[in-house]
Amino acid sequence: xxxxxxxxxxxxxxxxxxxxxxxxxxxxxxxxxxxxxxxxxxxxxxxxxxxxxxxxxxxxxxxxxxxxxxxxxxxxxxxxxxxxxxxxxxxxxxxxxxxxxxxxxxxxxxxxxxxxxxxxxxxxxxxxxxxxxxxxxxxxxxxxxxxxxxxxxxxxxxxxxxxxxxxxxxxxxxxxxxxxxxxxxxxxxxxxxxxxxxxxxxxxxxxxxxxxxxxxxxxxxxxxxxxxxxxxxxxxxxxxxxxxxxxxxxxxxxxxxxxxxxxxxxxxxxxxxxxxxxxxxxxxxxxxxxxxxxxxxxxxxxxxxxxxxxxxxxxxxxxxxxxxxxxxxxxxxxxxxxxxxxxxxxxxxxxxxxxxxxxxxxxxxxxxxxxxx
Numbered sequence: 001x002x003x004x005x006x007x008x009x010x011x012x013x014x015x016x017x018x019x020x021x022x023x024x025x026x027x028x029x030x031x032x033x034x035x036x037x038x039x040x041x042x043x044x045x046x047x048x049x050x051x052x053x054x055x056x057x058x059x060x061x062x063x064x065x066x067x068x069x070x071x072x073x074x075x076x077x078x079x080x081x082x083x084x085x086x087x088x089x090x091x092x093x094x095x096x097x098x099x100x101x102x103x104x105x106x107x108x109x110x111x112x113x114x115x116x117x118x119x120x121x122x123x124x125x126x127x128x129x130x131x132x133x134x135x136x137x138x139x140x141x142x143x144x145x146x147x148x149x150x151x152x153x154x155x156x157x158x159x160x161x162x163x164x165x166x167x168x169x170x171x172x173x174x175x176x177x178x179x180x181x182x183x184x185x186x187x188x189x190x191x192x193x194x195x196x197x198x199x200x201x202x203x204x205x206x207x208x209x210x211x212x213x214x215x216x217x218x219x220x221x222x223x224x225x226x227x228x229x230x231x232x233x234x235x236x237x238x239x240x241x242x243x244x245x246x247x248x249x250x251x252x253x254x255x256x257x258x259x260x261x262x263x264x265x266x267x268x269x270x271x272x273x274x275x276x277x278x279x280x281x282x283x284x285x286x287x288x289x290x291x292x293x294x295x296x297x298x299x300x301x302x303x304x305x306x307x308x309x310x311x312x313x314x315x316x317x318x319x320x321x322x323x324x325x326x327x328x329x330x331x332x333x334x335x336x337x338x339x340x341x342x343x344x345x346x347x348x349x350x351x352x353x354x355x356x357x358x359x360x361x362x363x364x365x366x367x368x369x370x371x372x373x
Contacts, residue, residue: 025106075159137152166343169342
């Protein structure tokens with residue numbers, strides 16, 4: 001380890017980091033309602049002497065942006081401060097037990113954001129002449145449409161970004177693509193005791209979903225295409241046969257899979273379903289589509305990781321990031337997004353969401369090393 005990195009690592013304060021993480025989780029910040037957490041982060045960083053800029057996104061919603069070192073940074077640390085909605089508005093807050101922190105956003109991705117803030121504060125203790133050229137983006141809106149990162153990319157497109165999504169600290173140079181498909185079936189409402197005189201929209205939807213599931217298109221290994229029925233709902237007025245059913249499907253596509261080709265095949269399959277299922281009235285829409293990417297492993301970053309991971313007793317394995325993130329937006333804009341953060345996707349968005357203080361501290365040290373590299 002070089003002397004500069006050793007100096008920065010000594011400035012990483014586990015207690016300060018823990019407080020930042022616990023405070024962030026305790027602030028409810030679902031997409032669209034991020035003002036309270038941005039006010040907290042703004043005050044916390046400003047008190048430490050960090051100069052921040054608000055970047056307006058929409059109304060009272062804004063990103064926080066900071067830079068250090070000479071010139072326009074070619075590397076940014078990027079984190080999103082928003083979460084999905086709480087599964088239980090009384091039970092989303094932070095709880096720590098034996099070094100494990102549970103709570104909404106602990107993995108996705110307030111753990112990553114807290115680590116980036118701590119790395120930034122440690123790097124800021126260096127004399128100005130020794131500080132790396134580095135940016136920090138704390139963005140809103142990732143869990144919905146990525147409008148925070150889209151707003152940032154209107155003004156900046158750094159060569160590289162490190163995004164602190166939960167990867168269990170396994171670095172990802174490749175990223176899955178994502179598609180969102182909405183389906184609507186129409187039926188004929190009739191009293192529930194006379195189903196033979198109506199047309200049940202739920203039954204039609206189930207038949208469509210079964211045809212999709214049995215299709216060779218979706219009969220692939222999980223590493224190529226991940227198919228998930230995310231939502232299904234129907235009209236619920238009275239004791240009747242439902243006349244409308246809606247479903248939302250998620251598809252996660254391996255980095256080398258072309259979303260346009262998958263969409264064309266699915267469109268053909270759904271059109272075929274209209275003919276194959278008696279009385280089917282089906283509407284479908286490809287609500288969102290984003291390709292994945294496969295970056296050539298960055299030799300400089302890889303070398304730093306190979307040097308630092310043994311010091312932190314971390315296993316080093318390069319994996320693809322299987323979910324959707326703002327990384328897709330940065331890649332499309334011409335940046336090279338590298339995904340690395342504490343916590344795991346296995347618990348993200350669930351009532352058991354968690355990360356460990358040890359992983360969050362390790363993330364802060366790795367981010368500082370990459371920035372100095």
